[in-house]
Amino acid sequence: xxxxxxxxVMLAKRKMTQGELAExxxxxxxNLSILKTGKAKAVRFSTLDALCKALDxxxxxxxxxxx
Numbered sequence: 001x002x003x004x005x006x007x008x009v010m011l012a013k014r015k016m017t018q019g020e021l022a023e024x025x026x027x028x029x030x031n032l033s034i035l036k037t038g039k040a041k042a043v044r045f046s047t048l049d050a051l052c053k054a055l056d057x058x059x060x061x062x063x064x065x066x067x
Contacts, residue, residue, distance in 0.1 A: 004064045005043075007036045010055045024054035 011021060022032045027047065034040050035047075048059055055062070 002038075002066055004066050005035055005038055005040070006062055006064055007032070007051070010057055010061060014055055016055070021051075021054055025050040 007021075011018060018032055018036070019029055022029045025032070025047065027050075035043065043063075048062070051062055052059060
């Protein structure tokens with residue numbers, strides 16, 4: 001089982017760069033990259049909230065469960 005982070009999909013849909021998103025969310029590009037590549041072990045709710053606000057989406061648009 002794994003959780004897949006679809007930040008790159010949402011960035012493409014919103015025509016936004018990783019740098020723009022990192023600035024809006026208030027995290028570094030390096031941390032956003034770790035999240036995007038699925039190497040993050042956890043995501044704070046405050047970060048998820050900021051991502052959803054910046055991308056105008058729901059948490060389910062960003063996080064996906066795959067077996």
